[in-house]
Amino acid sequence: MSDDWAEFPLHDKYDLVYSTWSGAVKDPASLMKMHEASRGYCALELGASPSKEGDFDKIYTMIMGDELRYPGNYLNILTTLYDYGIYANLETWGYDTVTKYQTIEDAVELRKNGLEAYTHVIDEMIEQLRQFFQAKMNPDGTYTTRAKGVSCMLWWHV
Secondary structure, rough: OOOOOOHHHOOOOOEEEEEEEOOOOHHHHHHHHHHOOOOEEEEEEEHHHHHEEOHHHHHHHHHHOOOOOOOOOHHHHHHHHOOOOOOOOOEEEEEEEEEEOOOOOHHHHHHHHHOOOOOOOOHHHHHHHHHHHHOOOOOOOOOEEEEEEEEEEEEEOO
16 A cells, blocks of 8 residues: 555545554645545644754764655645635644663664654665664664654644
C-alpha cells in the first residue's frame, strides 16, 4: 500500500481519519482525499517547527549530502483547507525530550526508518549510521539524544 493519501483506494468512509508524523498528506490532492475518506473528523499531528538539538538533521546531512528540508508545513495545510472552505482547529505544544537508546542498533533502526521517508536506505548508509552513533555513545554503551521544538494538531469536522 502506498503511503500517499492521493493513491489510497477509497472504498468506505470512516468516522475518524488520522495521520500522525507522516508525509502522506503532502499536497492538496492527498489532503482532500483524506477529507473525502471521512464522514466524521479528520486529524493531523505534525511538527510545527524543526526540532532543535536533535540528531536527525545531522544524520540526514551526513547520509544525503544536503540540508534537511522538512516536508510540508502546517500553515500550508491550514491555507489549503481554508481555500476549500474548511476551517480547521489548531493546537500547538512545545516538547523537550531526552531519548536514551539501550543499544546502538536500536538507534540505527529508528533513524533508518526515519530516512526511509526520503530515500531507499542501503547497507552503506546503515554502516554510516552505526559509525555516527558509536562516535557519540555513552560510556555504558547507550546513546542519548535530546530534541526540542513545537508540535501541532490540526482537526476538523467533515
